[in-house]
Amino acid sequence: MEFHAHLAAYEQDETKAGCKKRSFSKTRLCRIRLMNDIPISVISGIIGLLLAASFSAILFRRIKFPYTIGLVLVGILLFVLGDQIRMLKVMQHIHLTPNIILYILLPTLIFDAAIHIDSRLLLKNLTPVLTLAAPGLVLATAVTGLIIAWLTPLSIGSAMLFGALISATDPVAVIALFKELGAPRRLTMLVDGESLFNDATAIVAFNIVMGIVAGGAWSAGVLASSALNFVVVFAGGTLVGAIIGYLMILIIRMAGNDPLIEIAFSTVVAYAAFILANYYMELSGVMAAVGAGMVVNYYSSTRLTPEVRQYLHQFWGYASFVANSFIFLLLGLTETYLARDLGSIPRLLGYVAAAVFAIMASRALIVFLLVPLLNRLPRAEPIDWKNQAVMFWGGLRGALPIGLAVSLAWDFPGRSLIIQLTLGVVLFTLLVQGTTIKWLMTRLKMNKPTLVDRIARLTALEAAFQGGLHRIDAVEKRFWQPAEENLQKLREQYRAAIDSTMRELNETRNSPSNIDRVRRTTLWLQANAVERKANVLLFEQGFLSENTFREMDYRTEVRRGLILKGEIPPPHVPSNPVMLRVRVLTTSLFERLLPNAAWTQLRIVRDRVIKLELAGAVRMSGNAVLAELPRFAPLCGASESMTEECRSHYQSTAHQALEQTQALAREYPVIFHDLQDRIVRRAALIAERDTVAKLQQDNAIPGTVAQGILNDLETQLDKASVYKSPFQ
Structure with a gap:
């Protein structure tokens, strides 16, 4: 290197x-x-x-x-x-080189983004993300290349190559700013998702244009073949990465929830997927890392313990910090390319200005042309002009264009000018666009949290101050007797903070004309959160299988979106259409082909168990909401009628689930009683485990004795599982 x-x-x-x-x-x-x-x-x-x-x-x-x-x-x-x-x-x-970017830094950044991205939100916005990242990038490449060929000495081939490499966006600074300002989640997803995919499309487009330039032909046949190659490389890389990611999930079970081993496996997967696809198979390494990361992201919520997930996210957060730090420091060091020919600085600045104009024009074209067209699609969620403006100005460039530029052969026509233009454009987008995006969002009033978020924040602060006040009293009684004057002053500070927060909260709740709608929305969002928490607890304790938990999690997420849209009470959400179709199709297929096979019978029984589990989960999570409702309803500022509406809905839902459970029990009595027996046994064993753990925590029994008992209980819990839980 x-x-x-x-x-x-x-x-x-x-x-x-x-x-x-x-x-x-x-x-x-x-x-x-x-x-x-x-x-x-x-x-x-x-x-x-x-x-x-x-x-x-x-x-x-x-x-x-x-x-x-x-x-x-x-x-x-x-x-x-x-x-x-x-x-x-x-x-x-020290300066950036292709291998440093492609094989050391880029896999880290791509895999980290993939395991942290909200897969449901990405799937919901997949059409605009892929449109901007694929057809949009191709359009930007063509427009940029034509303008550069017109305004600079570069040939049409070299100009198109520059257009391909410079079209990849790198909004790291923008995403960090979004988090700081509390930007809308959808805007963050659109910008981050586009960047995640267009890194791959930029590399593929760069290689295709390089091949065309080397061949010296721009015929229709060559372009058609290139388009097919683009799809194969893009999709093939995704498939390779997904397979490697899934193999890791299967192997990782042998680690016994050891975070160090599982983090080591994730590191191997990130780099193995990228290198195997990009170097050995000539597919998209970026899409391989994306595919592997998305698979790990999907299964980590159910196959990894919460502790391991936390370690995993912390490790990759640190790795991403180091990679980004090296990239942007090396970007600054690499800017020395611009000072190589001091005598041509005025002419070079003119070419850089032309390149900046080209990338701004192409960015404006794909955002303000393609996005309005996407808004016209049936059932499309429109992207308003404010979001479009931020997407346009937030299209920063980073290290990948520089890595592609310096990878050109030394004798490539116009190589020096391409590198200089690339560095100039990257520097402009970072120092001009990156430092003014906050001003733009402020002028567009996109940095203000929604009314629901403001109420949630004030409610949380009030609860936190109350907790601090109660803790002062507890500490005073248990540990020491501080000076009464100091203690009273501290209490007064907390009471003043509580009074100030409550005044602001009441003013916020009572000021707008649509305050009833906001309170109602807040109440139902809290109920939905309690419902999801109950489902997570049921899964972690082994009362729900992985498939059932994913189904319940899907329903609560869809209901959350409906609540935010104002559909209260949220209507019944059917099963996940994709997973339901796959399950029904595979079961019916095996029933026809191999009706007496053991796997077919097991599949039929499993589907019936899932129905029973779903009914039981709906009833238990509904009861959890009913139990918590008296606590969180006053915090949401809900009136008695709002609280009663929520209570009636969950009572009705729990009652319907109970009736469904009874009907299924009559239809499948053997399966029901076996399932019920396992649940009761497991509940008793969990109570034993928690009791022993509490005794160990209180130092009532020696640690070695407690650990021996806990190990025996874990073995019994595995045998008594409804389905073997990955957390046990």
């Missing part, structure tokens, strides 16, 4: 110079240092960059400046200081 080569040459020069001055007794040490080992400069350079990134994170967080954009400036500063400070001289030998 160029990164290693530059530092290795630098290290050897320094070592040889030092060895000439050393005594004979140190010659052996010098020879060892001249052997083919990792140069110390490589290690010190990496540590130095990480140190700079860490200090920069602290600084930019305090001054509220976009972190990733600030790192570009830090990278430029480090290069400039390299002429003045010898210790920083090594920084002038």
